[in-house]
Amino acid sequence: MEINFKQKLTEDFLKLKTDKEKRVYLEMINFFAEADENDYKNYYTHKILNDSDFYSVVDILYNLDNFYMLEDFLARNKNKFTYKEYCNNKPFCDISDGNINTLIKRYFKTEDKYAKII
Numbered sequence: 177m178e179i180n181f182k183q184k185l186t187e188d189f190l191k192l193k194t195d196k197e198k199r200v201y202l203e204m205i206n207f208f209a210e211a212d213e214n215d216y217k218n219y220y221t222h223k224i225l226n227d228s229d230f231y232s233v234v235d236i237l238y239n240l241d242n243f244y245m246l247e248d249f250l251a252r253n254k255n256k257f258t259y260k261e262y263c264n265n266k267p268f269c270d271i272s273d274g275n276i277n278t279l280i281k282r283y284f285k286t287e288d289k290y291a292k293i294i
Contacts, residue, residue, distance in 0.1 A: 185205065188201070189201055189202075196244070199243075199244060200244045200245070203240070203242040203243075203244055203245045204245070206240050206242065207219070207236070207237070207240060207242055207245060210236065210240060211233075211236055214229070214232070215232055215233050215236050218230075218232070218233050219233050219237075219245070219249060222252075224253075224255060225253065227256075230253060230256055233249060234246065234249065234250075237249060
């Protein structure tokens with residue numbers, strides 16, 4: 177018995193109950209279609225990623241407007257945002273490092289885009 181891939185995706189999508197479940201499902205399909213093998217593996221890994229691999233995944237998620245996947249990825253890789261790493265043990269430091277600043281701006285810009293969709 178042969179199952180049409182598009183039909184299977186549609187059936188699975190229609191089984192989902194909430195808008196969030198549907199959004200996450202579509203984000204995963206979109207990421208699967210657009211990400212290269214390395215970004216795909218790095219998204220799902222539990223290893224600590226180097227900066228290049230980390231920001232490569234962040235960039236593709238941002239460009240795809242995959243808000244929930246970006247949020248999940250950032251939460252799983254919060255070690256990139258440690259106080260010690262970005263503040264060099266200075267109390268009350270200003271986190272103005274280019275990478276973290278850009279990432280936070282992108283995160284909130286993506287969140288704003290998503291809020292307008294719903």
